[in-house]
Amino acid sequence: PFSARGLSSRHVQVDLPDDPAELKRLLLETRDELERLKLTLEVVGTTDLDAGILNRTGILESLERGRRWLSRRGDVYGLLVTRFPTLRPLDSTDPDDLEIIQHLAATVGAGVREVDEVGRIDELTFAATLQDLKPGTITVVANRVGELMRKTVMSMPDIGHFRIGAVEVLNAGHTSGTILQAALRMAEQAALDSHVIGQL
DSSP states (O other): OOEETTEEOOOOOOOOOSOHHHHHHHHHHHHHHHHHHHHHHHHHHHEETTTTEEOHHHHHHHHHHHHHHHHHHOOEEEEEEEEOTTSOOOOTTSHHHHHHHHHHHHHHHHHSOTTSEEEEEETTEEEEEEEEEOTTTHHHHHHHHHHHHHHHHHHOGGGOOOEEEEEEEOOTTSOHHHHHHHHHHHHHHSOTTEEEEEEO
16 A cells, blocks of 8 residues: 555455456446536536526637637627626526526527527626627627517516627637627627627
């Protein structure tokens, strides 16, 4: 046994079956379990499990997929963020807050297409990655999400106000982080209950 600084390791003996067929079966079973764990880790790493939408990492990965498509096929893509500057931070582990989160995510989702992905950047910011855009159509998307948000704010006054920032990406050289920061800056520049749109 090896020991250092009071730590020691123990030899663990594992009894393996003598039958090669059984050993192979155990090996395949272990590989299957590792694949399941890997898939679970990938999902957990990109999803807000309480709200069932992408988290910040998931949004950044979705933007990276868009960058690859732009690089390969020239598909324009974009990012739309909606911030709620007067709303208290929402905690997805709180049932009441979770209901608000799900409602706001559904509102953003209703304004985009099924191929687009909705997520949450932080407690006050929702986002949608917009795939395969026709140049200029991001304005239509921002207008549609804004109109839906105005209706939501009227029906849920505690939400307060929103600001939308949207970025149409025409150059595959921009990183996902750069795109996200640009969209957040545009949201900060937007008037209350309105949007600012830009291009990269």
